[in-house]
Amino acid sequence: MSYTMVTDESDDAMYSSIYNESPSAADNIGSGCTSRGKGSVLKKGPWTSTEDGILIDYVKRHGEGNWNTVQKHTSLARCGKSCRLRWANHLRPNLKKGAFSKEEEQLIVEMHARMGNKWAQMAEHLPGRTDNEIKNYWNTRIKRRQRAGLPLYPPGTHVEDLHWSQEYHPSTSNVTDRRRHQDILQLGNSKANVLFDDLTFANVLFEDLNFATSLLPVASDISDMLGTGASSYMSPILPSHSNIRQAFQSPEHFQNAAPQKNPRSCSISDHPLYGNQHRTDVMIQDSHHTFTDGMVPTSKPLFGAVKLELPSFQYSEASGFDQWTTPSTPQSDLLDSVDTYIQSPPPLEIDEPDCFSSCDTGLLDMLLHEAKIKASAKHSFSSTTCATDGTQDVPRGGDTHNVTSGAGGNSSAFAVVKTEELDQVWEPKRADVIRPDVLLESSWQDQQSRFGIVRDSSSLNDALALLLGG
DNA sequence: AAGGGGTGCAACCGCTGCGGG
DNA sequence: TCCCGCAGCGGTTGCACCCCT
Numbered sequence: 038m039s040y041t042m043v044t045d046e047s048d049d050a051m052y053s054s055i056y057n058e059s060p061s062a063a064d065n066i067g068s069g070c071t072s073r074g075k076g077s078v079l080k081k082g083p084w085t086s087t088e089d090g091i092l093i094d095y096v097k098r099h100g101e102g103n104w105n106t107v108q109k110h111t112s113l114a115r116c117g118k119s120c121r122l123r124w125a126n127h128l129r130p131n132l133k134k135g136a137f138s139k140e141e142e143q144l145i146v147e148m149h150a151r152m153g154n155k156w157a158q159m160a161e162h163l164p165g166r167t168d169n170e171i172k173n174y175w176n177t178r179i180k181r182r183q184r185a186g187l188p189l190y191p192p193g194t195h196v197e198d199l200h201w202s203q204e205y206h207p208s209t210s211n212v213t214d215r216r217r218h219q220d221i222l223q224l225g226n227s228k229a230n231v232l233f234d235d236l237t238f239a240n241v242l243f244e245d246l247n248f249a250t251s252l253l254p255v256a257s258d259i260s261d262m263l264g265t266g267a268s269s270y271m272s273p274i275l276p277s278h279s280n281i282r283q284a285f286q287s288p289e290h291f292q293n294a295a296p297q298k299n300p301r302s303c304s305i306s307d308h309p310l311y312g313n314q315h316r317t318d319v320m321i322q323d324s325h326h327t328f329t330d331g332m333v334p335t336s337k338p339l340f341g342a343v344k345l346e347l348p349s350f351q352y353s354e355a356s357g358f359d360q361w362t363t364p365s366t367p368q369s370d371l372l373d374s375v376d377t378y379i380q381s382p383p384p385l386e387i388d389e390p391d392c393f394s395s396c397d398t399g400l401l402d403m404l405l406h407e408a409k410i411k412a413s414a415k416h417s418f419s420s421t422t423c424a425t426d427g428t429q430d431v432p433r434g435g436d437t438h439n440v441t442s443g444a445g446g447n448s449s450a451f452a453v454v455k456t457e458e459l460d461q462v463w464e465p466k467r468a469d470v471i472r473p474d475v476l477l478e479s480s481w482q483d484q485q486s487r488f489g490i491v492r493d494s495s496s497l498n499d500a501l502a503l504l505l506g507g
Numbered sequence: 508a509a510g511g512g513g514t515g516c517a518a519c520c521g522c523t524g525c526g527g528g
Numbered sequence: 529t530c531c532c533g534c535a536g537c538g539g540t541t542g543c544a545c546c547c548c549t
Contacts, residue, residue, distance in 0.1 A: 081518080081519075082517095082518075082519095082542090083517070083518075083543090084517090084518090102534090102535080103534090104534080104535080105533085105534070105535095117534075117535085118519085118520090118534095118535085118536090119518075119519080121535075121536080122517090122518070122519085123517090123518085125536095126517075126518085127517085154537095154538065154539085155537090155538090156537075156538065157536075157537060157538085168536095168537075168538080169516085169517075169518085169538095170516085172538070172539085173515065173516060173517085174515090176515095176539090176540095177514075177515060177516090180513095180514085181514090509549100510548105510549090511547105511548090511549090512546100512547090512548085512549100513545100513546080513547080513548095514544100514545085514546075514547095515543100515544095515545085515546100516542100516543090516544090516545100517541100517542085517543090517544100518540100518541085518542080518543100519539100519540080519541070519542090520538105520539085520540075520541090521537105521538095521539085521540095522536105522537085522538090522539100523535105523536085523537080523538105524534105524535090524536085524537100525533105525534085525535085525536100526532105526533095526534090526535105527531105527532090527533090527534105528530105528531085528532085528533105
């Protein structure tokens with residue numbers, strides 16, 4: 038769909054009356070364009086072809102820049118910001134209009150996986166496309182995928198990771214660094230992202246693929262259960278190797294299905310526009326997570342969160358993936374899921390008082406944490422902490438793992454995973470879990486237990502009851 | 508045919524960085 | 529060093545159009 042907001046000359050009169058002469062004209066003066074040109078109210082709203090012509094003529098004569106002087110030199114009653122935006126997004130030469138090509142779409146996805154909401158940077162690598170265009174495309178895509186309950190990044194998208202240990206040093210980071218990571222944190226409802234200083238596509242390299250892939254089954258179940266938002270981004274769930282192996286028929290499950298030559302390395306993008314000549318192997322060093330039982334992990338907060346998504350074969354409606362990937366076997370789909378890691382940024386401060394780092398902005402996490410603290414006075418929770426480095430075994434055999442989403446922000450929800458049941462057939466059902474009180478609904482509980490996810494209902498209900506005023 | 512919701516694009520708004528005075 | 533204005537960026541909103549009922 039393509040619209041043009043340029044109005045014809047007849048519309049000029051209409052918009053003139055709307056924006057310049059109507060009693061509410063003054064209300065249309067935004068804070069960004071508060072100046073008044075030539076004593077008249079600056080116009081807002083859609084541009085007319087006449088205005089476009091004036092602006093084009095101005096740029097031809099004066100060049101780009103000095104946008105605030107446009108209204109001084111022309112009859113254009115537009116603020117500089119508006120002029121710049123109009124020129125950049127619609128009038129400048131070599132703009133490519135129309136739908137994004139498949140290559141462009143894939144490049145956007147991959148770039149977003151790498152840099153987050155850096156629309157301007159993305160636009161630099163998409164000739165003829167504007168940041169606004171890319172941003173709109175992405176936002177639309179997010180909505181669409183979230184509605185469909187699909188993961189943000191399709192299987193096969195190779196999300197790069199920043200080598201945090203090298204790129205980010207909390208103790209020495211400056212304001213800009215922090216802001217960059219704040220930007221990462223603000224990547225929408227469910228976007229975890231990575232930063233790259235150069236434009237190379239990188240691999241996500243795990244020190245232990247077994248461990249990395251082991252995150253998937255448990256998290257997939259949970260993320261599926263948690264709903265759309267949570268399905269895109271989950272805090273990592275870090276069961277032990279042995280636990281996870283129970284979830285699969287063989288520990289070589291992923292290796293066998295791995296398309297990569299190097300089992301330690303997830304595939305890199307072979308993007309048509311970039312090729313694969315640039316590779317940067319990076320590692321997910323850690324992950325950051327919280328625990329609904331309020332226990333503080335004994336190890337340091339984990340850094341790279343992991344995008345956890347259901348294997349694509351679970352999506353019966355996942356035909357939308359066709360545009361991204363060729364049909365694959367369930368096994369390879371499982372592997373594909375490994376590719377689509379999202380990472381959360383590291384905590385901005387090392388000395389976080391507890392597991393809730395500044396990166397953990399999930400409201401529910403905080404509420405749950407508070408509730409847990411309250412509840413801990415009454416109960417001792419059976420759940421245990423998880424090994425953070427993937428090498429320590431977590432107590433099992435009836436133990437449950439309380440898991441919350443962390444870096445996902447809005448994807449705050451939780452579940453308790455009974456790992457022994459993970460080898461059951463997955464029945465992707467999405468619980469409509471939005472609020473803690475909803476979580477108390479028995480149907481939710483039933484739904485979980487149907488596909489091998491149960492929660493510590495007594496303790497959790499107590500916690501939630503406390504939280505909700507109980 | 509009408510209307511209501513969905514979709515996508517254009518534009519606005521607020522904020523930040525940077526450079527000059 | 530501080531202040532101010534400009535440019536740019538990313539988030540948000542407004543609205544026209546489409547589609548379904």
